[in-house]
Amino acid sequence: MKRPHAVLCVYSAVIPFLAAGFRPGLFNGWFPAWSRVISALMSKITSPVPFPLAELAAYAAIIAFPAYWAASFIRRRDFRRAGRVTLVWASSVAAAFVWFWGLNYFCAPPSARMGLSPAPVTVETLISTAVYYRDGLNAAYTPYASDFRELSRAIAGGFNSLSERYGFISPNPAPPKRLTFGTVQSYLGISGVYLPWTGEACVVGDTPPPHLPATMAHEMAHRQGVGHEDEASFIGILACLESEHPFTRYSGMFYAFIHLSNAVLRNDRDAYAELWKDLDRRVIEDRIAMSLHYAKYEGPVSDAGRAVNDTYLKAMQQPEGARRYGLVVDLLIAHRAAAG
Numbered sequence: 001m002k003r004p005h006a007v008l009c010v011y012s013a014v015i016p017f018l019a020a021g022f023r024p025g026l027f028n029g030w031f032p033a034w035s036r037v038i039s040a041l042m043s044k045i046t047s048p049v050p051f052p053l054a055e056l057a058a059y060a061a062i063i064a065f066p067a068y069w070a071a072s073f074i075r076r077r078d079f080r081r082a083g084r085v086t087l088v089w090a091s092s093v094a095a096a097f098v099w100f101w102g103l104n105y106f107c108a109p110p111s112a113r114m115g116l117s118p119a120p121v122t123v124e125t126l127i128s129t130a131v132y133y134r135d136g137l138n139a140a141y142t143p144y145a146s147d148f149r150e151l152s153r154a155i156a157g158g159f160n161s162l163s164e165r166y167g168f169i170s171p172n173p174a175p176p177k178r179l180t181f182g183t184v185q186s187y188l189g190i191s192g193v194y195l196p197w198t199g200e201a202c203v204v205g206d207t208p209p210p211h212l213p214a215t216m217a218h219e220m221a222h223r224q225g226v227g228h229e230d231e232a233s234f235i236g237i238l239a240c241l242e243s244e245h246p247f248t249r250y251s252g253m254f255y256a257f258i259h260l261s262n263a264v265l266r267n268d269r270d271a272y273a274e275l276w277k278d279l280d281r282r283v284i285e286d287r288i289a290m291s292l293h294y295a296k297y298e299g300p301v302s303d304a305g306r307a308v309n310d311t312y313l314k315a316m317q318q319p320e321g322a323r324r325y326g327l328v329v330d331l332l333i334a335h336r337a338a339a340g
């Protein structure tokens with residue numbers, strides 16, 4: 001492995017990030033359009049494989065690199081060579097991430113392209129939006145009687161509907177996939193992940209049903225070139241609500257309401273109690289079941305996983321870190337205000 005290769009790989013990963021950081025909007029002409037093209041292409045290529053290829057590759061690398069270094073140590077090989085090999089692989093993976101998808105973090109988000117401008121709102125506006133979604137959630141309630149494939153088709157239908165209205169949404173998305181080692185992700189406090197190297201939108205298979213379609217749609221929104229977490233949740237919720245599938249619509253309402261009611265709790269405890277008082281008993285049972293499910297995985301490992309995710313998000317132009325997920329509330333309020 002020649003040294004110039006290693007230097008080139010590192011530069012191709014680092015320079016675009018630095019350039020975009022110094023000049024915001026530098027890649028606006030190419031992203032997310034380019035990212036949507038490459039992501040759609042990769043997802044079409046990898047979708048016939050029923051499991052996430054990039055997840056498998058990640059676990060293979062976790063085993064292979066320590067083994068490679070151990071072999072170098074035992075055979076007293078040139079460690080500088082082993083270092084360069086590792087650097088080339090790591091920086092190639094980073095460069096592919098940057099050029100396939102990572103630069104979306106520096107570009108105009110979907111809400112800006114929709115003309116929405118989330119602004120500070122009053123607690124009254126927050127509560128009235130939460131009441132709107134609470135009533136919608138009560139009306140949308142339907143028991144879970146579906147499967148992963150049917151939900152995938154339903155969400156794709158939602159994205160198709162959005163694509164007719166918004167030019168930055170591509171129609172006919174490939175279905176998401178279930179993570180092979182989803183239990184590991186659950187213990188890390190992560191219910192889904194988008195793998196841009198292969199265009200695979202992945203979720204934990206045993207995600208509680210009311211949370212499942214919205215999580216699938218969130219990861220599929222990332223594949224549409226949506227970088228920021230609140231924006232991915234927002235587009236995912238819209239895709240769910242556009243679907244003709246009743247349970248998928250229920251999931252979109254459920255996801256939106258949970259975020260809104262959490263925001264109400266932070267601002268007005270009495271209003272929060274009032275909000276839940278008039279919630280359908282069956283929805284409350286779904287919420288309790290979801291909390292009990294995630295409680296099984298709580299512990300130091302999930303704390304560590306969330307800390308890593310928080311650090312990653314802060315490094316990716318999201319100074320709020322994991323709190324960014326909750327900012328979907330601002331987008332929901334702005335969207336409702338724009339709808340009139």
Ligand SMILES: [Zn+2]
Pocket residue numbers: 218219222229232
């Ligand atoms: Zn996400």
